[in-house]
């Protein structure tokens with residue numbers, strides 16, 4: 001289950017109902033997929049073969065097609081990051097810049113953990129969404145954000161896109177953002 005930290009106040013939101021209410025108010029989609037569906041041999045594994053990735057995608061085929069039909073995604077894949085990923089520090093450095101996209105950014109976490117840092121409304125400012133297995137999140141189109149790993153430094157997620165142009169990150173230079 002996701003947890004929220006509001007950066008300006010250090011307030012944490014940890015109850016499921018309140019997390020959903022907060023994210024909904026910030027226009028961030030928050031749903032769940034059943035984490036127990038994953039076959040044992042791909043569970044909690046971060047170096048994935050193409051066959052492993054296909055296993056994860058077919059395990060969640062119904063969920064993927066449901067959300068794709070509802071929200072217009074046309075392509076999907078698996079992203080896996082861990083300390084075994086070549087150039088992980090460089091990849092994270094690139095990720096850790098506030099940016100926007102021309103479409104929403106959807107991730108369904110199937111192993112590990114990660115954080116989206118998202119710019120909320122004026123009153124809220126930036127907040128962290130700490131994600132765990134089973135969490136599905138969508139950062140709205142045009143909403144400044146970035147992603148990074150947590151202490152465990154490992155994550156696997158399903159990504160869904162409407163079109164390839166949506167993958168591009170447009171830098172968002174925000175003097176109000178403090179790391």
Ligand SMILES: [Fe+2]
Nearest residue numbers: 101105146169
């Ligand atoms: Fe992004």
